[in-house]
Amino acid sequence: MLQTKELEKLTRATFLEAVPSSYINASQKTDVRMGVTAKNGSFAEVANKLSDMPVNSNRELDRVLVERAQAGDKKAFGLLVEKYHRKLGRLVGRMVRDQAEVEDVVQEAFIKAYRALHNFRGDSAFYTWLYRIGINTAKNYLVSLGRKPQVLNDVEIEDAENFDGVTDMRTMETPETAMANKQIAQTVNDTINNLPEELRTAITLRELEGMSYEEIAEIMQCPIGTVRSRIFRARETIAAKLRPMLSSAENKRW
Amino acid sequence: MKNQLSALIDGEFDIAEAEHIITAMKVNGEMKEAWKQYHLIGDAMRGNLHGSRDLSAKIMQALEAEPTVLAVNKQAKVVVAEIKKREIKTPMFWSVAASFAAVMFVGLMVFEMQLGESEDMTPVELASSVPIEYLQAHQSIAPSSAAYYIQAASFTDSGQ
Numbered sequence: 001m002l003q004t005k006e007l008e009k010l011t012r013a014t015f016l017e018a019v020p021s022s023y024i025n026a027s028q029k030t031d032v033r034m035g036v037t038a039k040n041g042s043f044a045e046v047a048n049k050l051s052d053m054p055v056n057s058n059r060e061l062d063r064v065l066v067e068r069a070q071a072g073d074k075k076a077f078g079l080l081v082e083k084y085h086r087k088l089g090r091l092v093g094r095m096v097r098d099q100a101e102v103e104d105v106v107q108e109a110f111i112k113a114y115r116a117l118h119n120f121r122g123d124s125a126f127y128t129w130l131y132r133i134g135i136n137t138a139k140n141y142l143v144s145l146g147r148k149p150q151v152l153n154d155v156e157i158e159d160a161e162n163f164d165g166v167t168d169m170r171t172m173e174t175p176e177t178a179m180a181n182k183q184i185a186q187t188v189n190d191t192i193n194n195l196p197e198e199l200r201t202a203i204t205l206r207e208l209e210g211m212s213y214e215e216i217a218e219i220m221q222c223p224i225g226t227v228r229s230r231i232f233r234a235r236e237t238i239a240a241k242l243r244p245m246l247s248s249a250e251n252k253r254w
Numbered sequence: 255m256k257n258q259l260s261a262l263i264d265g266e267f268d269i270a271e272a273e274h275i276i277t278a279m280k281v282n283g284e285m286k287e288a289w290k291q292y293h294l295i296g297d298a299m300r301g302n303l304h305g306s307r308d309l310s311a312k313i314m315q316a317l318e319a320e321p322t323v324l325a326v327n328k329q330a331k332v333v334v335a336e337i338k339k340r341e342i343k344t345p346m347f348w349s350v351a352a353s354f355a356a357v358m359f360v361g362l363m364v365f366e367m368q369l370g371e372s373e374d375m376t377p378v379e380l381a382s383s384v385p386i387e388y389l390q391a392h393q394s395i396a397p398s399s400a401a402y403y404i405q406a407a408s409f410t411d412s413g414q
Contacts, residue, residue, distance in 0.1 A: 058265035118325030188298040232260040239291040
């Protein structure tokens with residue numbers, strides 16, 4: 001059975017190694033934002049440190065979608081579900097072991113969040129609020145089964161909120177689900193490796209390092225508009241490879 | 255429009271200008287799929303793939319049974335105020351302000367000119383101390399339309 005850590009090895013490490021060395025010097029000079037320099041380390045070492053930092057989740061867009069949902073627009077909430085259900089599943093997976101149970105808890109957490117949406121004032125980020133609902137839902141679920149919930153301390157919750165700090169994913173997936181996810185990860189991996197260097201670097205710096213377009217433009221020494229175009233072209237190339245897989249699996253349980 | 259969506263996901267597109275993108279994602283299947291696929295790609299790259307792929311569809315199906323939330327709260331008003339505040343900082347605001355200032359300036363100029371003209375129409379005793387003989391002597395070289403007015407305030411047709 002494929003474990004999540006194996007998938008991580010398939011993706012993150014491979015992509016970071018794929019970043020060309022020609023950008024190493026530039027990244028060492030310009031990574032003031034992260035407060036990290038790599039005087040003696042490789043780019044991959046620096047990138048590994050940086051990868052523990054939160055990826056920009058675009059709070060402003062979330063806020064707009066939440067406001068629309070609060071005004072009765074369920075489809076706007078659906079966009080948030082699409083954006084966060086995997087991340088929330090990953091968080092819940094730290095507490096609930098069985099995959100089917102994880103999905104039940106995630107579904108219940110989203111429903112609770114929707115019901116409580118009128119209480120959300122925007123004082124914190126939407127995902128922070130959502131994750132706390134997810135953690136409480138998981139705890140209540142375990143208590144209802146007579147199991148002792150594993151209490152996440154604040155540091156762990158904070159890690160989880162940062163999306164990528166969670167490495168202790170112990171959920172057991174079904175063989176079918178694991179295989180399907182492995183195929184997607186492999187397709188994404190292969191497509192990225194076959195991308196032109198400038199597209200591969202742009203999408204990697206964006207998705208794994210959470211860098212802004214301005215920062216990427218500085219590292220790649222090109223205009224911001226070029227960065228924007230490269231990231232879009234990379235995404236579209238990968239999406240084109242994924243579409244046949246996703247459409248063939250439509251309405252089919254993975 | 256997909257390239258704009260890509261930038262919007264990354265927080266690199268002005269949210270105030272994103273209305274058409276958000277609307278398109280709700281009515282255009284291709285845009286909605288792009289939203290799903292772009293997030294899937296990001297999660298796959300970060301090793302965040304797990305669970306069944308139809309989970310989001312199941313969640314939305316369950317949400318359909320939920321009463322629609324209608325919660326216009328204080329926060330929304332605050333947000334609107336913030337947006338208005340942001341708009342003040344935009345070039346659009348300044349262009350409108352500049353146009354208004356220009357109109358006000360031109361209007362003021364016209365008003366002052368009219369005021370000046372009306373003042374010119376009031377009689378002024380310019381030549382009260384000038385001898386009548388002097389004025390009569392110079393009427394011949396003055397413009398015909400002005401000749402009538404260049405005379406002493408105390409002048410009368412009878413020469414008094």
